[in-house]
Amino acid sequence: MEMHVDNFLRRLYIVMLFVVCLFTTAVLLYRNGSYYVLPETERPYHQKYEQLKPSGIESHAFGIFGSVLIISGVALYSTRKRIRRFSDVGRIKNFLEVHIFLCLFGPTLILFHTTFKFGGLVGVSFWSMSAVVLSGIVGRFLYVQIPKGITGNELTAAELDVENQRLYDMLHVEHGLDDETIQRIDALALPLKPVADLGFMEAMSVFVFQNRGRRRQLRALFRNTHAAAEGQKVMRDVYKIANQRMTLMSRIAFLEQLKRVFHYWHVIHLPFTAILFIILVIHVAVAITFGYTWIW
Amino acid sequence: MNFVRSLNMRLLTSLFAALFAGVSTGRAQISPGELSATHAALDGVAHCTQCHSIGKEIANEKCFSCHTEIKQRIDARTGYHGTIGSKLCAECHKEHHGKAFKLIRFDPKTFDHASIGYPLVGKHQRIECALCHSRSKLARKNTYLGLQQDCKSCHEDVHRGQFAGSLCTRCHGMDQWKPPQFFSHERTKYPLTGKHAAVECSKCHAQKMADGKAVKYSGINFSACSSCHQDPHKGKFKQACVSCHSTDGWDKTQQQGFNHSTTGYALLGKHAGLKCEQCHGEKKGIRNANGLPSYRIAKYDRCADCHQDVHKGQLTKGKSGGKCEACHTVAGFRPAQFSLQDHAATRFPLAGAHAALPCIKCHPACDKYHWEGVLNCQTCHRDIHAGQFASKMTHGCETCHTAQAWDRLLFSHDKTKFPLRGKHIQLECGKCHPIVAAGTPDEHRNFLNAATSCEGCHKEPHHGQFTLAGKTACDRCHAAEGWHLLSFNHDTQTGFALTGKHTGVACAKCHKEEGEPWNRFVRYKPLAKECKDCHKETRL
Numbered sequence: 001m002e003m004h005v006d007n008f009l010r011r012l013y014i015v016m017l018f019v020v021c022l023f024t025t026a027v028l029l030y031r032n033g034s035y036y037v038l039p040e041t042e043r044p045y046h047q048k049y050e051q052l053k054p055s056g057i058e059s060h061a062f063g064i065f066g067s068v069l070i071i072s073g074v075a076l077y078s079t080r081k082r083i084r085r086f087s088d089v090g091r092i093k094n095f096l097e098v099h100i101f102l103c104l105f106g107p108t109l110i111l112f113h114t115t116f117k118f119g120g121l122v123g124v125s126f127w128s129m130s131a132v133v134l135s136g137i138v139g140r141f142l143y144v145q146i147p148k149g150i151t152g153n154e155l156t157a158a159e160l161d162v163e164n165q166r167l168y169d170m171l172h173v174e175h176g177l178d179d180e181t182i183q184r185i186d187a188l189a190l191p192l193k194p195v196a197d198l199g200f201m202e203a204m205s206v207f208v209f210q211n212r213g214r215r216r217q218l219r220a221l222f223r224n225t226h227a228a229a230e231g232q233k234v235m236r237d238v239y240k241i242a243n244q245r246m247t248l249m250s251r252i253a254f255l256e257q258l259k260r261v262f263h264y265w266h267v268i269h270l271p272f273t274a275i276l277f278i279i280l281v282i283h284v285a286v287a288i289t290f291g292y293t294w295i296w
Numbered sequence: 297m298n299f300v301r302s303l304n305m306r307l308l309t310s311l312f313a314a315l316f317a318g319v320s321t322g323r324a325q326i327s328p329g330e331l332s333a334t335h336a337a338l339d340g341v342a343h344c345t346q347c348h349s350i351g352k353e354i355a356n357e358k359c360f361s362c363h364t365e366i367k368q369r370i371d372a373r374t375g376y377h378g379t380i381g382s383k384l385c386a387e388c389h390k391e392h393h394g395k396a397f398k399l400i401r402f403d404p405k406t407f408d409h410a411s412i413g414y415p416l417v418g419k420h421q422r423i424e425c426a427l428c429h430s431r432s433k434l435a436r437k438n439t440y441l442g443l444q445q446d447c448k449s450c451h452e453d454v455h456r457g458q459f460a461g462s463l464c465t466r467c468h469g470m471d472q473w474k475p476p477q478f479f480s481h482e483r484t485k486y487p488l489t490g491k492h493a494a495v496e497c498s499k500c501h502a503q504k505m506a507d508g509k510a511v512k513y514s515g516i517n518f519s520a521c522s523s524c525h526q527d528p529h530k531g532k533f534k535q536a537c538v539s540c541h542s543t544d545g546w547d548k549t550q551q552q553g554f555n556h557s558t559t560g561y562a563l564l565g566k567h568a569g570l571k572c573e574q575c576h577g578e579k580k581g582i583r584n585a586n587g588l589p590s591y592r593i594a595k596y597d598r599c600a601d602c603h604q605d606v607h608k609g610q611l612t613k614g615k616s617g618g619k620c621e622a623c624h625t626v627a628g629f630r631p632a633q634f635s636l637q638d639h640a641a642t643r644f645p646l647a648g649a650h651a652a653l654p655c656i657k658c659h660p661a662c663d664k665y666h667w668e669g670v671l672n673c674q675t676c677h678r679d680i681h682a683g684q685f686a687s688k689m690t691h692g693c694e695t696c697h698t699a700q701a702w703d704r705l706l707f708s709h710d711k712t713k714f715p716l717r718g719k720h721i722q723l724e725c726g727k728c729h730p731i732v733a734a735g736t737p738d739e740h741r742n743f744l745n746a747a748t749s750c751e752g753c754h755k756e757p758h759h760g761q762f763t764l765a766g767k768t769a770c771d772r773c774h775a776a777e778g779w780h781l782l783s784f785n786h787d788t789q790t791g792f793a794l795t796g797k798h799t800g801v802a803c804a805k806c807h808k809e810e811g812e813p814w815n816r817f818v819r820y821k822p823l824a825k826e827c828k829d830c831h832k833e834t835r836l
Contacts, residue, residue, distance in 0.1 A: 041393055122326075283326070
């Protein structure tokens with residue numbers, strides 16, 4: 001029960017973070033959308049031009065706060081992840097979530113700071129930021145594909161086995177699924193061809209796209225089991241566990257490729273982040289040099 | 297190995313990113329966006345400080361370093377920029393919005409021209425912008441600057457500098473040059489009054505300038521009327537024209553100032569009080585050679601040149617030859633100055649009552665001043681004697697009457713057949729000379745055929761006792777002084793002398809009344825003369 005509550009609160013927390021982002025985006029679009037849709041040559045004649053131009057009081061604030069959020073998000077996560085001294089501070093997973101929130105919300109504000117105008121040197125920073133955000137989204141997907149423990153650390157092979165066994169026991173022992181059914185469930189998790197025979201790109205393609213039909217097959221599979229006869233709730237529970245096992249099995253099968261992709265993702269995510277910050281610094285330095293100091 | 301591979305991958309990626317960034321950076325700039333096409337030459341990192349000041353955003357001084365003409369206008373407070381005060385250039389002219397961005401957002405159709413201190417009114421409102429702004433004195437094209445506000449900067453000065461010190465708008469409006477909407481001759485040194493106001497401009501301003509085209513409006517001699525008008529008096533009058541004439545018309549002289557004496561006809565008497573138009577001008581129908589009303593009267597020597605001869609020429613035969621001045625003066629026709637002395641020189645000198653008569657009594661109308669033929673009393677007076685004396689009196693009425701009064705007679709009754717004696721003298725004429733034909737036109741008193749005998753007027757009371765041969769000689773006994781004043785002598789005029797006591801007896805004792813009761817008379821004769829005829833016989 002406590003776990004359910006924790007899960008609920010956690011999900012609520014995640015949802016709230018997204019809501020904040022979405023709500024802010026929606027409000028800003030609603031308030032200032034008429035400015036953003038104008039072509040570049042018409043914007044100076046909008047009634048809110050002075051506030052909404054990138055150096056205007058409102059947009060400049062977006063830029064400053066957005067930058068602060070991004071810097072905070074990057075700094076917090078990187079510090080927690082890379083500096084051994086802070087390795088015991090909280091869960092890496094939570095830091096990641098904060099990092100994701102700050103580095104989604106921050107860029108959103110940056111986007112409004114740009115007023116959807118992406119020219120000049122700082123445009124490079126923006127596109128770098130966009131690449132970082134998009135890669136972050138991809139990375140987030142990749143991240144969850146790699147099985148992790150409750151603390152967010154990667155599970156070892158032994159831990160994967162333990163988890164796998166646990167799920168098997170739940171299906172077989174608690175819900176009475178026979179081995180044949182469980183094997184069929186496992187079969188759904190695996191590609192038609194052995195993973196070792198797949199090339200890297202093929203493996204990723206199979207991993208992403210094959211999963212899409214898997215759940216439908218799983219549902220069809222359960223229709224004819226005795227669990228179905230025991231009622232909807234039982235069936236849901238069993239389905240959930242079976243899904244977890246199927247997912248885990250799939251991830252285990254593609255683990256190496258996933259790790260490889262995740263590795264490559266880092267080499268994209270980090271350099272562009274560096275470019276982002278370098279140009280950001282130049283941009284801020286130039287702005288301050290020429291007197292654009294916001295409210296100071 | 298994995299680490300090396302990882303490191304290689306990171307290096308490779310970083311190099312790629314750096315290359316990407318470098319290329320992008322090399323092409324990009326630190327500005328927030330491209331400059332407009334106008335400022336395209338200032339694009340690039342090297343030119344930022346040409347517009348931006350360190351630590352001061354955009355300062356106007358940077359703009360003015362190139363846009364000097366704008367600074368001049370701001371300093372001079374002229375033109376559109378002269379009205380903006382201390383606004384920053386960047387407030388209106390925003391940059392970094394791309395090459396296609398127009399720094400000046402200007403809609404000629406909606407631009408308030410008044411905001412630059414030159415409102416477009418009249419025809420200026422309806423013409424194309426380029427018509428004026430193509431005349432910019434600035435070298436660069438496509439600018440609205442470079443124009444002056446004075447009219448001559450766009451329009452030819454057709455007056456060739458005659459009004460160099462004045463603004464065209466003092467006279468001309470913006471709707472049309474002609475006629476000059478605001479021009480008033482009142483503001484010139486020669487305000488137009490009277491008929492001058494109605495004269496076409498070209499009549500006075502006929503002269504052209506040196507180029508033969510521009511009309512000469514200034515520098516025209518207007519000090520004297522003769523500058524424009526010919527002097528019909530040919531210099532005879534030394535005074536200024538305005539002393540007699542006004543601009544209302546040559547024929548409308550200044551009555552107060554005009555000395556009529558200078559015309560050769562001094563206005564005296566009632567002439568002086570007349571209005572000019574009573575003798576001159578249109579009312580009188582006097583016109584000059586051009587058919588215009590004229591004050592010049594051709595003939596004025598004789599009264600009849602202006603006045604009608606009410607005597608209808610009757611007096612032309614007189615001594616004066618009909619000259620009005622003989623009887624009349626300019627003080628007025630009435631009363632005439634014809635005196636009694638003057639009348640005395642006529643055929644009928646006024647004497648007596650005639651002199652006291654008003655002229656109108658004898659001259660009831662102005663055309664009754666002359667009579668043809670004999671002029672006697674009967675010319676005016678009716679013969680009330682009905683011609684009794686007409687043929688008999690050699691001097692006519694004057695035989696008896698005088699001009700003093702009719703009743704002041706020269707007549708003496710002694711010259712008649714019946715001299716008046718006694719009580720006859722006291723009688724009124726009418727007692728003996730009654731009116732005959734009363735009530736008729738021939739009514740008159742009978743003078744000529746009046747009775748001369750006593751019986752002609754008096755009743756004979758003696759019943760013919762004393763009539764002899766049909767005549768009664770009353771004067772044998774009676775006198776005109778009174779019937780009772782008898783001149784009768786009983787002794788000599790009767791056959792019975794009164795003697796003795798007879799002398800004391802009253803007449804009535806012997807002469808008794810007799811006759812009808814209605815016709816009684818005293819018997820005087822015949823009477824008995826015997827004693828017994830009166831006395832009774834008495835016996836002793």
